Amino acid sequence: MTTILSILIDGIAYGMILFMISVGLSVTMGLMRVVNLAHGGFALLGGAFTHVAMASLGMPFLLAAPVAVLVVMVLSVPMERVLYRPIYKMGELPQVLATIGITFLMIASVNRWLGSSPLSIPLPAAMSGAMNIGFRTLPTQRIYVIAAGLIVIVGLYALIERTRFGITLRASVDHPGTAACLGIDTSRVFLLTFALGAGLAALGGILGAELLPITAYYPLHYMVLFLTVVAVGGMGSIMGSFVAALGLGILDTATRYLVPDFGTVFFYVAMILVLGFRPHGLLGKA
Amino acid sequence: MMRALFTLGPYAGLIAAAIAAYYLFPSNLGFVTTVVVAMIFVLSLDLVMGVAGISTLGHAALYGTGAYAAAIFATLVSADPLLGLAVGAGAGAAIAFVSGLFLMRAQGLTLLMLSIAVTEVLSSLANKYSGLTGGADGLSFTPGALFGRFEFDFYGQLGYIYAVCVFLVVFGMLRIVVASPFGLTARGIKESPARMRAIGTPVYWRLVSVYTFAGAIAGLAGALGAQSTALVSLNVYDFQRSAEAVIMLIIGGTGRLWGAVIGTIVFMTVHQVAASADPFNWLFVIGALVLAVVYIVPAGLLGLPEMVKKLTGGAR
Numbered sequence: 001m002t003t004i005l006s007i008l009i010d011g012i013a014y015g016m017i018l019f020m021i022s023v024g025l026s027v028t029m030g031l032m033r034v035v036n037l038a039h040g041g042f043a044l045l046g047g048a049f050t051h052v053a054m055a056s057l058g059m060p061f062l063l064a065a066p067v068a069v070l071v072v073m074v075l076s077v078p079m080e081r082v083l084y085r086p087i088y089k090m091g092e093l094p095q096v097l098a099t100i101g102i103t104f105l106m107i108a109s110v111n112r113w114l115g116s117s118p119l120s121i122p123l124p125a126a127m128s129g130a131m132n133i134g135f136r137t138l139p140t141q142r143i144y145v146i147a148a149g150l151i152v153i154v155g156l157y158a159l160i161e162r163t164r165f166g167i168t169l170r171a172s173v174d175h176p177g178t179a180a181c182l183g184i185d186t187s188r189v190f191l192l193t194f195a196l197g198a199g200l201a202a203l204g205g206i207l208g209a210e211l212l213p214i215t216a217y218y219p220l221h222y223m224v225l226f227l228t229v230v231a232v233g234g235m236g237s238i239m240g241s242f243v244a245a246l247g248l249g250i251l252d253t254a255t256r257y258l259v260p261d262f263g264t265v266f267f268y269v270a271m272i273l274v275l276g277f278r279p280h281g282l283l284g285k286a
Numbered sequence: 287m288m289r290a291l292f293t294l295g296p297y298a299g300l301i302a303a304a305i306a307a308y309y310l311f312p313s314n315l316g317f318v319t320t321v322v323v324a325m326i327f328v329l330s331l332d333l334v335m336g337v338a339g340i341s342t343l344g345h346a347a348l349y350g351t352g353a354y355a356a357a358i359f360a361t362l363v364s365a366d367p368l369l370g371l372a373v374g375a376g377a378g379a380a381i382a383f384v385s386g387l388f389l390m391r392a393q394g395l396t397l398l399m400l401s402i403a404v405t406e407v408l409s410s411l412a413n414k415y416s417g418l419t420g421g422a423d424g425l426s427f428t429p430g431a432l433f434g435r436f437e438f439d440f441y442g443q444l445g446y447i448y449a450v451c452v453f454l455v456v457f458g459m460l461r462i463v464v465a466s467p468f469g470l471t472a473r474g475i476k477e478s479p480a481r482m483r484a485i486g487t488p489v490y491w492r493l494v495s496v497y498t499f500a501g502a503i504a505g506l507a508g509a510l511g512a513q514s515t516a517l518v519s520l521n522v523y524d525f526q527r528s529a530e531a532v533i534m535l536i537i538g539g540t541g542r543l544w545g546a547v548i549g550t551i552v553f554m555t556v557h558q559v560a561a562s563a564d565p566f567n568w569l570f571v572i573g574a575l576v577l578a579v580v581y582i583v584p585a586g587l588l589g590l591p592e593m594v595k596k597l598t599g600g601a602r
Contacts, residue, residue, distance in 0.1 A: 035395060086581060092341050092394060097536045098580040100529060104573030112567055224402050224525060231399040263410035268403040275403075276388055279396045 005136070007254050013142040014211055015249025016149025020204030022229035023156065023241045024197020030236015031173050031193055032088050037099040039201055040219035040226055041106035046072050046202025047214030048110050051119040061124050069202045076198035080191050103219045111216035121209045145207050152200065153242055160238065169193060173236050228267075232274050234284020243282055296544075297454070304450045308443075315442040316514075321554045322449040323511040324534070326456050328546040330503035331531045336540035337464060338496045339476030340390070343528050344401030345504060347385065347408050350522035352378040352505025353512040357425045358418060360513075365430030367438075371452065371509045378505015379498050381408070386497035390490055402525065409523035424519030427512075438513075445514045452510055456503060460543055463499070472496045473541075537579050539586025548587055 025039040049068035053059040059067065079102075087098045123141060131140040160166040171179040172189045180186045205214065212222055229248060233240030248267065255266045274282065307318050327349055334340045355377030356370040364370075385404045392400055412419045419425055431437045438444050463469050471492055474482045479489050512518045521527070530553070538549020556575055560568035583589055 029395070035398065083577075090580075090584065092398075093335065093532065093536060093540070094580050094584055096341075096343070096398070097533060097576055100533065101573045101576030101580065104569045104576065108567060108569035108573060111569065220526070224406070227395075227399060228403075231395055235395060261414055263413055265407055265410040265414070268406045268410070271403050272388075272400060272407070275392065275396050275400055279392055281396075 003257060007257050008250065009138055009142050009146075011250030011253035012246060013145045013149075013249075014208075014253055015246035016145050017204050017208030017211055018225065018229050018249050019149055019242050019245035020152055020207070021201045022226045022233075022245060023152070023238055024193075024200045025226055026230040026233060026235055026237065026241045027169075027173075028190075028194055028197050029230060031169070031176075032084075032190055034084065034088060035092055035095045035099065036084075037096060037223055037227070038102040038106060038219060039197070040205075040222050041103055042072050042076065042198040042201035043205025043208075043212075043222075044106065044110060044214060044216070044218040045075065046205040047121060047209050047218070048114060048119055049202075050121050050206045050209075051214065052114070054121065061122070061127070065203070065206050068206060069199050072202035073195045073199040076195045077191060080194040084194070103223070106219060107216050114216070116216045119209075119214045121206060121214065123210075141210055148203070148207055152203070153238070156238055165189075165192070228271050230281075232271055232281055234278075234281025236285070237281065237283040240281055240283030297458075300454065300457070300547075308446060315446045317558060319442055319446045319449045319514045320511070321551060322446070322453050323507055323514060324531070324554060325547055325550045326453055326507040326510065327504055328531050328534050328538075328550045329456060329460055329543060330500045330507060331535050332540065332543060332546040333460065333464070333472075333500040333503070334497060335532070335535060336542065336545065337469060337476065338472040338493060340493060340497065341394070341398055342389075342401040343398050343525070343532065344403075344405040345531050346523050346525070346527040347401070347405040348378045348382050348501040348504035349508040349511070349527065350405070350408060350412070351381040352508030353518045353522045354412060354419055354425070354508075355505065356509030357427050357512045357518040360427045360429060361425070365428060366434070367429045367432055367448070367513050370429065370513060371506055374509020374512070375502040375506040378508065379502035382501020382504070383494065383498040386494045386501070390493040390497060402528075405523050405525065405528065409520060412523065413520055420519070422520060424517050426517045428516060429513040442514070449510055449514060452506070456506065457543065457547075460503070464543065468492075468495075476541075533576055536586060537575070539588030542588055545586050545588045552587065 021040065021043050024042075025036060028034065028036060028039075046068050049071050050061075050064045053064035053067055054061060057064075083098070083102055087095050090098070127140055127144050129140055130137040131143060160169060168179065168184045168189050171182070171184055172186045176186050179189075205212075205218070212218070215221075229241055229245045232248065233242070233244030248270070251270055252264070252267050255262060255264075259266075278284070304322075308315070311318055327345070330348070331342075331345050334342060334345070352374035356374035359373040360370050385401075389397060389400055389404070413421055416422070429438055432444065432448060436444055438448075471482065471487050474487065475489055475492060482492075483489050508522060511522075534549040534553040535546055536549070537553055538547065539545030553572075553575075557568070557572060560571040579586065583593060585592070
């Protein structure tokens, strides 16, 4: 019973991290049809900026984290305009190659700037340690992560379903050509979505630093993990990413607890099965 | 006469380059041998990606399986290197056939992810069954004497000559296959699967057979790589191996066998020089090289002459 509860809590927290990092990737891939292997780089940058803001500038975590997320979003704007815009119209393989190149440059930059050892992000006392929720104690960090994940999904839902920007975004995902004909500035929608996705990835990277340690090679290490969430959930589907991230997070945590010597076999077999029966992912559109 | 020169010229060039490398880098033959092995691996990828248009980020699955098969065969059955190559090729083809049965039904991102997943599953299994594969410690073995007579020497001289010979055979064979009806239908599928189906090509099975054939070559490369280092470890299944092969192929130019050869040489040389000049910042160089190719010469280095022709020819 205790094991099941720990698996669930850890798995859900892990899933929330995966969701925050991958959802931006899923939406941008659905929107622009770009296979973006560099998305984990934004999570790395978020973690690196937070580390620097706390360690060198002495900012408290609660200030450093939002500042880092903002800096990543601002930084992603010129990147989208200069590096990504030319590759939207290219084939799949040049896109893979270009975004691998961008990943390499991000890794090399962080490596040069901060070295290759893990970058610590110490949490404030209120967020670390254990919390007593009546019948048992749980690691506080997990609870914050789960809460943050829920806030993100609710916020995204409201943004997509209830705002004007959400309408233009949905229209651009479904049919960019028609959307443009109706006077929607699709290139602006692309840019805003890209920045939002980068910011969410940064947030996920910062909050998840305890589970996925921030090192220079972060984007390469976890590239496959994030892409798996997108593929299983279905490109462009927010709910899909959420379901896939939670499912894969719980599955991966459970196999680590129960059959550790099988490594990632079950994780990838699950992916093969899902994609075998639903090639466009759980909630993806054909 | 001219025609014969035209077709044989490139081979003479390759052999001359191989001999030159032998005398130019006597102390680096180990590295030159890994380049030759990588060329065979990338040639196999070219057949899959460049010719048949199957995008994959899991080519290491075929390479690694060939490498493990050759090493296990050498420890358990016979250390004969040529038999080892055959076993590696067979294992590569077998795993390609089995995984190809479901990979070839997918496209796009799904295909990329499935190909990665196959590699990861194999890697985890190799780690799990460490009794057979040596697990994280790797599996070291001693390749036997070539033709039962020539022992592999410590400096890797024979190993290099052996690798170059295998490469030449594979290259020659691939040139024939690519120009054959089999190769041409594969190219046709890349251009338009629907039209190929309309003229009666069994598209799915043709893709499975191309993938299986490429699997044999990738497995052969893996076996050769294993023999030249006398060691197989879990890194044969690394995602990085698959990704780097894709990079090398696109740098050289997809769909042409020479692209695979040139791309591998350029990438591995730049990688080696940059990494030894500055072990901390070499990724900048690789990243810049990759981006330069995508943005400036999307057709790869082999596309350069045509690009120049277009630029200068427009004035005439």
